[in-house]
Amino acid sequence: MKMKQQQRGELGSPSPSKIRTGSSSRTKRSDPAPASRGRTRRRKNGGNDMFCAFVLTMFLVAVGLSALAMYLTTKVQSTKSSADGSSAGDNLRSMFASSTSEVVGNAKPRSASNAKISEVAVPPPTSRLPYPNGPKTDAKYAKDRVYCMVPFIWNKEIYDVIMNTWGKRCNVINFLTDSEVMADGKLRGDEIMADQAKGFMHHSKFPEGTFPDNVHFITMTRPWHGCTHRKTGKPTVCRHIWEKMWQSWIYVADHHLNQADWFCKVDYDTFFFPENLQYYVRDVKGWDAYNEHHYFGLLLGHRPFAPNMIAGAAACWSHKTLEAIADVYRKMPKGRTQKHRNKCEDRPEASEEISTSLCLYEKLNVTAESMVDDEMRQYIMVDPYHNMLTWNRTEQGEWWYWKNKPKGTGEMEDCCARRPMGIHKYKSKEKIESLDIQFYGLPDNKELTRLNERTRRYAEKVRTELGIVY
Numbered sequence: 246m247k248m249k250q251q252q253r254g255e256l257g258s259p260s261p262s263k264i265r266t267g268s269s270s271r272t273k274r275s276d277p278a279p280a281s282r283g284r285t286r287r288r289k290n291g292g293n294d295m296f297c298a299f300v301l302t303m304f305l306v307a308v309g310l311s312a313l314a315m316y317l318t319t320k321v322q323s324t325k326s327s328a329d330g331s332s333a334g335d336n337l338r339s340m341f342a343s344s345t346s347e348v349v350g351n352a353k354p355r356s357a358s359n360a361k362i363s364e365v366a367v368p369p370p371t372s373r374l375p376y377p378n379g380p381k382t383d384a385k386y387a388k389d390r391v392y393c394m395v396p397f398i399w400n401k402e403i404y405d406v407i408m409n410t411w412g413k414r415c416n417v418i419n420f421l422t423d424s425e426v427m428a429d430g431k432l433r434g435d436e437i438m439a440d441q442a443k444g445f446m447h448h449s450k451f452p453e454g455t456f457p458d459n460v461h462f463i464t465m466t467r468p469w470h471g472c473t474h475r476k477t478g479k480p481t482v483c484r485h486i487w488e489k490m491w492q493s494w495i496y497v498a499d500h501h502l503n504q505a506d507w508f509c510k511v512d513y514d515t516f517f518f519p520e521n522l523q524y525y526v527r528d529v530k531g532w533d534a535y536n537e538h539h540y541f542g543l544l545l546g547h548r549p550f551a552p553n554m555i556a557g558a559a560a561c562w563s564h565k566t567l568e569a570i571a572d573v574y575r576k577m578p579k580g581r582t583q584k585h586r587n588k589c590e591d592r593p594e595a596s597e598e599i600s601t602s603l604c605l606y607e608k609l610n611v612t613a614e615s616m617v618d619d620e621m622r623q624y625i626m627v628d629p630y631h632n633m634l635t636w637n638r639t640e641q642g643e644w645w646y647w648k649n650k651p652k653g654t655g656e657m658e659d660c661c662a663r664r665p666m667g668i669h670k671y672k673s674k675e676k677i678e679s680l681d682i683q684f685y686g687l688p689d690n691k692e693l694t695r696l697n698e699r700t701r702r703y704a705e706k707v708r709t710e711l712g713i714v715y
Contacts, residue, residue, distance in 0.1 A: 377685050377713065380416045381520045388534065389527050390416040391519040392505035394497055396489045396512070397422045399448070399460065403513055406674045408457075410681035414519045417504045421493035424448055424462040461500075463492045466580070467593060486557070487595035491574040498571030502564070506534040509561040514672040516680045517559060520711070521664040525616065525624065532563065539563040540605055542666075543625035544615035545598065547648035551587065553613045554602035559625055559667035566611060573608045616666065622655035624666040631700040633660050658699060663710045685713055 376382070380391070393415035395407065399422050412418045425445045448455075448462050465488055472483040490510065497508065507526060511517045526532045532539055540562045542555035562570070573589065581592040589604035605611040616624040626633045627646065638647050638656050647654075655661065671677050682692040683704050693704060 374413070376414070376520070377711070378413060380414050381523060386523045386527060388506055389523045390505040390507070391522055392416065392497070392501065392508045393418040393517060393519065394493060394508065394510050395420045396486065396493055396510065397460070399423070399426045399456070400513075402674050403677075404457070404460070406677045407513065410677055411517045411519070415517075416519070417501065418459060419497070419501065420460045421489070421496060422448075422460050422462050423468075423489070424464045425468065426451065461496060463489065463496065465489065465492070485593070486597045487600045488591060490597050490601065491577075491591065494567065495571050495574050498567055502568060506564050507561055508564070508567045509559060510557070511559050511667065512557060512669065515558045515667045515669045516671050516677060517667050518665055518711075521624070521666045522561060524664055525666065529618075534563040535565055537563055538566045538569070538609065538611045539614060540566055540601075540611055541614040541616050543623055543627060544613055544650075545645070546650070547645040548599065551599060552602045552606040554598040555613045556625060556627055556669075557597050558627055558669035560598075560601070566605075566609070569609050570605060573604050577604065616662075617654075618662040618664075620655060620659065621651065621653050622659055622662045624662045624664070626661055626665060626668045627670075629670050630661065630665070630668050630703065631697070634658050634699055634703055636660055658703065661703070663706045665707065684708060684711065687715055 393412065395412075395418065397404075397420040404420060408418070424447055426448050428444055428446045465485065467485040467488055468483065472481050473479060474481040493510075494508075507522060509517070509519075509522065526534070526539075540555060540560070542560045543558065544553055545556055546553045548554075578588075578590040581590055583592065586592075587603065589600070589607045602613055605613075618624070628636075634657060636646075636656055638654070641647065668680070671680055679692045682690055683696070684707055686692060693701060696704060
């Protein structure tokens, strides 16, 4: 009100008293050019009107922005007060979807079915939402950006759940996918649930917009379909992971090398913690991604006459190592038809872990590094964590997991670091969602409370280390 009064007093038409000069008894001087004076007054009044309109416009803009800020604040507060057992991430995702549909004029209205986790708006490959609904942006991790590379066979359900859970915490995430896609059907783990009559189509034959921007297609020389399970006889995914790996890393090096500092291959069924990778390389190791070679994860040393390797559930390397190994992959022999012979080369049915470690050791003299904490607990789990917490070396004996591991390696409830980087073998949408809620959801949520005592103790320790506080 005060502003409007000032505007009327200062910018409106002058009052008669303000145009008088001198006393009332003074004789008015004649104006030799009344037309000129009129034009001058009109220009002055026109300028005042424009300035008044400008100030009023800015005032209205400020009021609008304030209202928007109050609306968003109310939305965030409502998510914090929710106690229905869902995660804070789920609530913020719903807010993201609703605010998007309200701000963008041509957005589709939300329906009841859109409330499902797999159908809410998926954050972009580099999420702008605050942690834990986006990557950590602490200044000390500015040179520890994490690139998550997921070797993939297109599966919309799994893509959506990854993007709505751990994938949004990567600084960059991309899915490197076979160029042929099922015309109809889906995958259940490695089992192909497809209409064989409709077969498979090249991705370019699908309607524009079918695949998100962070899905990149790799032309494989060996198809992923056409194989059957040796026990059930049902159609299953062919195991050509080595070709997928070397082709994918060449693609990443050619197109995305400067988007991140640390590059990790993450299986689609591994629940990944990008923030714990940052913690490990910066706070624990103090590594330099650009001047040091690093290839690290869960160390395996069970194969005789072969270099140690990193389990494929989640394997990471530095910027320097990726740049160098991509060049090795470009130059290595291609198209060999015989199987394994301990060489850095492309060949059918090759093991990803063995081939990667061979190429690094042969060509770059880089060896695998074990990720363990100061109590020799693993950062990578190759089995669901409720199982890993029961693994006893004495009872199980020296099978491939335990073979050649140092004496004193953590086991049972001390098996695993309190800041895990990856947990393997969560193949379904429901299991991935459940894990996200266990570690990032509200306290005492239903997914947490249903765990047995041992498993929940570990989950609570992880939550504490992550700083998940409401």
